[in-house]
Amino acid sequence: MSVRKIVLHPDPVLKEKCAPVRAFDEELATLVRDMAETMYAAPGVGLAAPQVGVTKRVFVADVRDEDPTGEGKLRVFVNPEIIKREGEVVWEEGCLSIPEVREEIKRAEKIVVRAFNEKGEPFELEADGLLSVCIQHENDHLDGVLMFDRMSPLKRKYALKRYLRMLERGEIPKDEPDDRECRRIG
Numbered sequence: 001m002s003v004r005k006i007v008l009h010p011d012p013v014l015k016e017k018c019a020p021v022r023a024f025d026e027e028l029a030t031l032v033r034d035m036a037e038t039m040y041a042a043p044g045v046g047l048a049a050p051q052v053g054v055t056k057r058v059f060v061a062d063v064r065d066e067d068p069t070g071e072g073k074l075r076v077f078v079n080p081e082i083i084k085r086e087g088e089v090v091w092e093e094g095c096l097s098i099p100e101v102r103e104e105i106k107r108a109e110k111i112v113v114r115a116f117n118e119k120g121e122p123f124e125l126e127a128d129g130l131l132s133v134c135i136q137h138e139n140d141h142l143d144g145v146l147m148f149d150r151m152s153p154l155k156r157k158y159a160l161k162r163y164l165r166m167l168e169r170g171e172i173p174k175d176e177p178d179d180r181e182c183r184r185i186g
C-alpha cells in the first residue's frame with residue numbers, strides 16, 4: 001500500500017470524464033487500497049480516482065465522526081450511479097484537490113446510490129447528511145465536475161481567483177493541519 005500524490009486543480013485530469021471499470025482485478029484492489037490510505041493520510045472523508053490521476057469511475061469514503069457507531073467505515077464505490085435525489089441541503093465543502101477553498105454548495109439532501117464494491121459485488125445505499133454530500137461530491141469528480149462548477153458565477157470567480165493566486169505564490173500547503181472539524185470532503 002502507498003499514499004499517492006493528490007492532484008491539484010487546475011490539473012486537466014480533474015476535468016476528464018472517467019471511464020467505467022471493466023475488470024475487478026488486482027490492479028483495482030491496489031488502486032482502492034492506495035486511495036483509502038491517501039484519503040486517511042490527507043485527511044479527508046472521500047477521495048475519487050482522478051484525484052490520484054486515474055480516470056476510472058471509483059471513489060472511496062469514510063465519514064467517521066458522522067457514523068453512528070463512531071468507528072467509521074470505509075466505503076468503496078465502483079461505477080456508481082445516483083438513482084434517487086430528494087430534498088435540498090447547503091453544506092460547506094472543501095476538496096483535497098482545491099486546498100484552502102471552502103464554500104457552501106447546494107446538494108440533494110437524501111440520495112440513493114447504486115454501485116459495486118472492489119470485489120464486483122453490487123449494492124444499493126441510502127444516504128443523508130455528510131455521507132450524502134460526500135457521495136455527490138465524489139461522484140461529481142468522476143464526471144470532471146469540481147466545486148467551482150457548483151458555485152454561483154460570482155462566487156466561482158472570487159474563489160478561483162483567490163485559489164490561483166495562492167497557488168502561484170506557493171501558499172497552498174501540501175499537508176494542511178486541520179484544526180477544524182474535517183470538512184475537506186475530498
Ligand code: NI
Nearest residue numbers: 095096097186
Ligand atoms: Ni473533491
